[in-house]
Amino acid sequence: MRDVILYMSMSLDGFVGSDREHPGVAVPGGDELKQWKLDRISRAGAHLMGRTTYQEMSSYWPRSDDPYAAPMNDIPKVVFSKTLSDAEASWPETRVARGELTTEIAAIKAEPGPDVIVWGGGRLAGALAAADLIDEYRLLVQPLALGRGQALFGQLPQSRRLDLVETTPFPSGVVVHIYRPQHS
Secondary structure: OOOEEEEEEEOOOOEEEOOOOOOOOOOOOHHHHHHHHHHHHOOOOEEEEEHHHHHHHHOOHHHOOOOOHHHHHHOOEEEEOOOOOOOOOOOOOEEEEOOOHHHHHHHHHHOOOOOEEEEOOHHHHHHHHHOOOOOEEEEEEOOOOOOOOEEOOOOOOOOOOEEEEEEEEOOOOOEEEEEEEOOO
């Protein structure tokens, strides 16, 4: 069974999106962090995302020569959307998941292959967290305080305990925190 692994940049105060700055691009990560991300993206069995993230990424990655472009374009992508009609036309290796979130995730996890990643998309990530569908959180905590914004865990129905698995600091000040949910 495949795991669902969330990669999310966030501010020190826990925001994944804001009208001030976006935590994922506010602080340059440096070569070491870029290589860390590339190594992990390249091993993913699929990239899960919401419609908004898909529309942003599909307009950029197919035409990019950035080192991220090859793995982003090559791995299969699954877009969670009730309104998007056809995603394959604008970004190959993409399919749309229209069903209920827990059912769709269960089917994806049951497919053969490497673990799948969710990278970006605060609404989808929040919904996955609220439904306890994330097997591992890889939070890229930026040395930035936003003061307000969209919280990753704002949709949780109750508090949730996580086990810290690993931390990795980078010269840019970004610290990756890896957590797994505690299951009783």
